[in-house]
Amino acid sequence: MAVLLTGGTGFVGSRLCAELLRRTDGAVVCLVRAEDVAGAEQRVRSALKGVDEDEDVAVSPRLRAVPADLSADRFGLSEHTYRQLADEVDAVYHCAASVHLAASYERVAPVNVGGTRRAIEFCTTGTPKHLHHVSTLGVFLAAREAGLPRVIESTEPTFRTCGSFGYLRTKVGAERAVMTAAADNGLAATMYRPGLVLADSRDGAAPVNDFTTCVLAAAIVTGCYPTALGSLPASTVDHTAQAIAALSLAPGAAGSVFHVMRPKPLPMRELFERACEHGHRLREVTAQQWRDALHAHRANPWARAAHTLEICTYTLGLTLECRPPEVDGDVTALAAAAAGVVVPETDATYFRRLLTRLQQDHRESLSNP
Template sequence: MSILFTGATGFLGSRLLYALLVEEGCEVTALGRGTPATLRARLVASLTGLAGGPLPQSALDRLHCLPGDVSRPRLALPPAHYSRLAGRTTEIWHSAADISLSAPLESLRGTNTAGTAHILELAEYAGQGCRVTHVSTAFVAGRRRDGCMAETELDDSAGFETAYEQSKFEAERLVRVWAQRWDRPVTVLRPSVLVTGSRPEEGAPQHPFGELGRRTEKSSGVFGGVTGRVRLPLLPEGTINAVQVEYAVQAMLCLAARAPDTPGVSTFHVVHPVDTPVRLLLEAIENRHPGLRLEQVARVTDPDPAETLIAAQLPDFLCRYGMQRRRYERSGLLSLVPELTDPPPLDASYVRAALGYGPAVRGATRTGATA
């Protein structure tokens, strides 16, 4: 098996790459920007941080680095290199994405939508035996606030909270059209907000909760200078579906290995069965800044200066996804990987660790589930 992997330098991608190389023993070609030497140095540093020490030489020998760009035709590779890559690739993991929640749609489409189209072209060239796993997002559900999102559902009638969601929706739609046109199987994985209770290495990709914690620490002058009640434009009963990345990686590896080989798209939500109350995040910030009381209010029509300042420090994921109450179907994952234990709910100690306020907490343990 020879895997082409995109997005290996990302928060999720680096962990998937580590699992494929070290735990699964796969041969992996990582496509990314930079020279082969600089790309390899970045990846080895990231993987070493995840391992907590040097990687086995056998894993390093299975890692191949290829400069390229998913946003450009033929991945910006010379024709001969592109042909050789297609000829040796038996499986593709497409995890590369621009995850900005504030970037304009046209910019996001370059990586998220056109990039997916370019990867599918390579899969077509690689031949019928090349299996594709596409990492999407649970938030292709867009602005739909209530109800249960089915795994088979791909509907844009409610619109989107962000251009990121729309670009990923369009990418999934391309995947479905391609699979039907070429009579090929594709596995689509839809994670929700990915978090970890472990502190990332300096310079390593950050996760959304960690980014929130970083903002509040950088803005300690703003938060620390305010006491009393501060209203924030957040649904009072708001929750966020956040899932431990350690659990998500286990689930994704198993799903990719066990998904049907029959033509068509098999879609799986990789989400937490229990939503995390936004209140837990706010309480962690309050504990960090004694005297501050953050109150969730559906709409703040007359914010005072302190409320305006603090609301500006909240990342987009909290303001947008904390207004949702929808659920996600998980029957596909549960039927294919019944032995994988559900992750524990995110409690106060985990949330503090994820924000970077407390000691590391393990979010999921291996349960013997293997691909």
């Protein structure tokens, strides 16, 4: 069994790549944005070295990298290479996305929607392939405002449930493309909707553009945080990757939708309370006072980034009306438990590890301007 993976150098994708190498016996072929094969190999193997303690994974001969462009026809591959891959691969894990929370729909749609359509086309070329599509629970971020205070795996996302945010609208569009192909063309497809992806439970690692990193760092820089009324479905990045891999290989996965999250949602104020426990002196302020503080510290990149993220109104739940909905993932939790997936603790020790890593990696940026 050979599988094709997009997004294998990303936060979730690199860990999913490691899990697929551990759990399958065939080749894992990664499409990577690079100038040539050597560059693609270097990128994906470097990503694996940085996220996995198992050195054998990063040097596995079953790992292959192909330079590609998801926004181009045939992924930018030659006709010969494309057809060869289409005949070799029998499953596609589409994890790649342009994640820019403040971007317009037009900016990120070529990769997020166009790339998904090309993944669908690839799945229906040559040997029929199973598409494992990684979406996001963010497609329901504005569901409460749209009249849905609670969502479950079978709830269908719409452009109303995701709000006006360009990135989330592209994820709804991508899901619709997958569902249409499954209904009209018989595509075997499975949908995975991770919640807020938290730092790795093993070492506290998170990318510099991570949402949690951004709001925590902004609070530390400004010395304050807003009254947060929302709770978000969430899980650590390592659990997210493990769950997707395990669920994808379980019998009967085709046609399923999974909400990949820890059993209980994360109250967003807990992020700031954990920072206080870690020794940061933060005061709780109103939403407007927080925005004013961010503006006053706009010379700092963290404060400037948080100030431009209108999505914070919904993710943090800065008003009662804009709180995220309740998200049910019971069906997924049962399936993941049956597949042997263990949910890591996100307790005080975990957040201490996360905050320590944040300080170590970004000490200079966390200082007040």
